[in-house]
Amino acid sequence: MTGLPLQLAAAKVDTGDTAWMLAATALVLLMTPALGLFYAGLVRSKNTLNTFMMCVGAIAIAAVTWALVGYSLAFDGDGSLIGGLHHVALHDVGFEPREGTTIPHLVFMAFQATFCIITVALVSGAVVERMRFGAFLVFAALWSILVYAVLAHWAFGGGWLIANGTLDFAGGVPVEMGSGFSALAAALVVGARKDYGRQALLPHNAVFVLLGAGLLWFGWFGFNGGSGFSTGNNSVLAFTNTLLTPACSLLAWFFLDLVRGRRVTAIGAATAIIVGCVLITPAGGFISPGWAMLLGVVGALPCYAVIVLRPRTRVDETLDVLAAHGIAGFFGILFIGFFAQLAWNGVSDGLAYGNAAQLWDQAKAALVAPAYAFGATYLLLRVIGLVMPLRATERQEALGMDVVQHGEEAYATGEGAILVTPESGVEAEVAVEPI
Amino acid sequence: MKLVIGIVRPEKANDVLEALYRAEVRGLSMTRVQGHGGELDRVETYRGTTVKVELAEKVRFEIAVSDSFVQPTIDALCDGARTGEVGDGKIFVVPLERAVRIRTGETDVGAVTPVGE
Numbered sequence: 186m187t188g189l190p191l192q193l194a195a196a197k198v199d200t201g202d203t204a205w206m207l208a209a210t211a212l213v214l215l216m217t218p219a220l221g222l223f224y225a226g227l228v229r230s231k232n233t234l235n236t237f238m239m240c241v242g243a244i245a246i247a248a249v250t251w252a253l254v255g256y257s258l259a260f261d262g263d264g265s266l267i268g269g270l271h272h273v274a275l276h277d278v279g280f281e282p283r284e285g286t287t288i289p290h291l292v293f294m295a296f297q298a299t300f301c302i303i304t305v306a307l308v309s310g311a312v313v314e315r316m317r318f319g320a321f322l323v324f325a326a327l328w329s330i331l332v333y334a335v336l337a338h339w340a341f342g343g344g345w346l347i348a349n350g351t352l353d354f355a356g357g358v359p360v361e362m363g364s365g366f367s368a369l370a371a372a373l374v375v376g377a378r379k380d381y382g383r384q385a386l387l388p389h390n391a392v393f394v395l396l397g398a399g400l401l402w403f404g405w406f407g408f409n410g411g412s413g414f415s416t417g418n419n420s421v422l423a424f425t426n427t428l429l430t431p432a433c434s435l436l437a438w439f440f441l442d443l444v445r446g447r448r449v450t451a452i453g454a455a456t457a458i459i460v461g462c463v464l465i466t467p468a469g470g471f472i473s474p475g476w477a478m479l480l481g482v483v484g485a486l487p488c489y490a491v492i493v494l495r496p497r498t499r500v501d502e503t504l505d506v507l508a509a510h511g512i513a514g515f516f517g518i519l520f521i522g523f524f525a526q527l528a529w530n531g532v533s534d535g536l537a538y539g540n541a542a543q544l545w546d547q548a549k550a551a552l553v554a555p556a557y558a559f560g561a562t563y564l565l566l567r568v569i570g571l572v573m574p575l576r577a578t579e580r581q582e583a584l585g586m587d588v589v590q591h592g593e594e595a596y597a598t599g600e601g602a603i604l605v606t607p608e609s610g611v612e613a614e615v616a617v618e619p620i
Numbered sequence: 621m622k623l624v625i626g627i628v629r630p631e632k633a634n635d636v637l638e639a640l641y642r643a644e645v646r647g648l649s650m651t652r653v654q655g656h657g658g659e660l661d662r663v664e665t666y667r668g669t670t671v672k673v674e675l676a677e678k679v680r681f682e683i684a685v686s687d688s689f690v691q692p693t694i695d696a697l698c699d700g701a702r703t704g705e706v707g708d709g710k711i712f713v714v715p716l717e718r719a720v721r722i723r724t725g726e727t728d729v730g731a732v733t734p735v736g737e
Contacts, residue, residue, distance in 0.1 A: 384634050580705065583631035592664050601654055601675025605663070 198280070199287035202415040206288045206296055212407025213299035217244055217306045219400030223455065225595075226393025227504050228313055229386060231585025233595035236313045239321055243306035246325040247333075251298040258334040260297065263343030267335055286414040296411060297341075301333050303408075304360045308562075310504030311368035312375045314386075315576045318590040324569055328367070332561050336363045336554060346554075350546045352525060352533060354423055355412035357467025357518040358554045365511015366555040367562035369502055374566040377501030379579050391451050398455035402431060405462040409469040419530060423469030426477035431461025433481025441489050456509060460488045463513035468521045471532065476524040484516045515551050522547035621716040621728060624693045626681040627655060628701035628709040633679040636700030640683070643696040646734040648683045659707035678709060684719055684732045 221240030225233045247255070257272035272278055275294065283293035305325045312321065336359035338344040340351065346358065356363075380386060388394060409427045413420030438457030439449045464484040465477055472480065491508035522544030525535035534540035569575065576582075581589040588594060628636055633650065640648065654675040662673045685693050690713060697711050721731040 380634075580703065583629070583703075585631075588662060588664070592662075593666060594664065597664065597666070599671075601656070602664070602671035602673045605670040605672055 196282060198282050198289055202287045203289060203292060205416050206292050206411055206414060209407035209411030210296045210299055212404045216401050216404035217303050219397050219404055220306050222393050223397025223401060224310055224313060224504055226390040226397060227388045230389040230596060231587055232314045233587060234593055235318060235586035235590050238591065239309035240306040242322050243325055244302050246322055247302040247305045247329045248298055250326050250329045251301045255301055255330050255334040256294050259337040260342040265345040268338045268342050288414055300356055300360055301329055304333050304364050305329050307364035307506055307510060308367050308371055310506040311372040311502045313503050314586060315378050315582050316375050317574060317577055320569060320573055320575045324566060327565055331565060332367060332558055333359055333363060346550050351550045352471050352521050353467045354470040355409045355466045357514040358550050361463050361466055361510045361514025362554045363558045365507045365514060366558040368506035370559045370562040371566055372500055372502035374563060375575050379582055381501040388452060394452055394455045398458040402458050402462055409466060413470055419470035422529060425474060426465045426469045429474055430465035430477045430481035431458050433478045434461030434485045437482045437485035457485060459509045460485055460513050463510050464517045467514060467517040471521050471525045471530040473526050473529045480520050484513060487516060488512050518547050518551045621686055621719060621732060622690050623714050623716045624683045624685060625712040626697040627678050630677050630679045632701045636697055639696035639700035643692040645683060645689060645693050645696060647732065648681055651680045653678050653680045657710060676707060684716055686729045686732055
C-alpha cells in the first residue's frame, strides 16, 4: 500500500520507521530459506537438496533481476499496466525517502526485493522432484520480471489496481495469487512426476515441515508488519493480526482433521500456519482483530477442500501452492471487500460497513490477477520449453534430483566413498548421468 | 523349495512388489543394502572434498517359494526391476533345506505357502 496522508506530509526519513524496516527486510529474507526447509521436508529424501536449492536459487536470481529491472518496472511511475525504466540498475534509488514513506528509498527497494524472492521460491513448489535446476533458474529470472514485477506494479506501484482503490496490504495480488495460480500453470506445463498417482509419494521429514512453517510465521511478522513501511497503526494492526489469524486457522484445521480422519495431523498443522499467514497478508492492516480471527477460521475451509481434492486429480501441483497461496490469497483479498473498517484502517470501509464499492474493487483484483498469473506463466514455460528441456529424464527422476542435478546427497553416509585426491591416483570420472 | 534372492534398484522396488503381487507371490522380506555390481561410480563433491561413491543403494528381496513358484518369481523380479541400464541387479536362486512356520510349527512347503491357499 502507499502511505497514509500523515506520512505523505512528512518528507523526512524517520529513524524509528527505518529501524523497523531494516529488521523487517531481514525477517522477510529469512522466509525463503524457511520455505526451503518446509518444502524439503515435504518431498522424498532423494530430492531434499534440489528442492531446497530452488529456494536458494530464487534468492540469487530474483535479488539480481529485481535490482536490475524488476524494481523499476514495478515501482517507477504510475503507468496503469507497467512502471517505467527510470530506476533500472537502481538509478536514483538512494537515501532520500521513497515517495509516500518515511524510509530511505534503498530500504524500500530491499524490502520489496525480498517479496519478489519469496514469490519466485513459492512457485517452485509446483515443479519439485522433476524440473531441471537450470531450466528453473531461467524460468525464475524471466518470471520475476514478466509476472511478479507486473503484478507488484498493479497492486503496489501505482498501477491500475491500486489507482482504482483495490486494497492489498502485503501482497495478496502479486505474492499469493501470483504464486498460486502461476504454480498451477507450471504444474500443467512441466507435467506430473512419473510416479504420481502410482506410488505413495510421502513427505520424508515432518519435523523440517513444522520447523519451516514456524520460521515462515516468524518471518511473516516482518512481511505483514513491514508492509505499512512504518511503525504506524496499520503496521501494528497487521503485525497483531499475523498472530491471530494463523492461530485461528490452526484451530480450524485441527477441527477439520478431526472430522475427516479422527486425528489432528502435524503436516496439516504446518499447512494451516501457512494458510493463516496468507489469508491475513492482503487484509492485515485493513480489518479489525476480531474479523481477522474469523478470517482465519472461515478462510481455512476452501483451502482445506482444495488440498483434499487436488491429489484426486491428475494435476501434480506437488506442494499445493495453489491451495495454500492462490486460494487463500483470493479469499483474503475478497474478505477485505466485506469487512474493511475505516475506524481501524483510516482508508476505507467494506460492504459490511456500508461501502459496497470496495467489494467490487477487490473482486477486480481477484479475477484479473489469477488470470494474468496463470496465462503469463503458462506461455512463459511453453516458450522456455522450446529452447531447453524443462524436466529431467525418467531415469534421472528415479535416481533422485540431488545426485543428478547437484552431485550431492542430503543424507550422505560416506559408506563406499573413496576420497579423490591428486596423490591417491583415483581419478574423478564423469558422473553416471552427465547433465 | 528354493530361496530366491533378488537385488534390485531401490527406485524399482515398488514395481517389483507390484509384479510379485500379480504373480501371486505373497511371502517376502526386503532389506536396504549397499553393493557394487560393475556399474559406473558416482562422483560427489562436498566443498573441497570430492569422493567417488562405489557402493550403490540397492534393495534385496528374499523370497522362499515351492518349486512351482520359482520361475514365476524370477519372471516377476525381472519384469519389475529391469530398466536396461547397467545396475539393474541380480537374482540368485539357492536350495532351501528346511522351512518352519513359527506360529503353527508347519514345515517345508506348508511353511512357505501363504495362509489361506
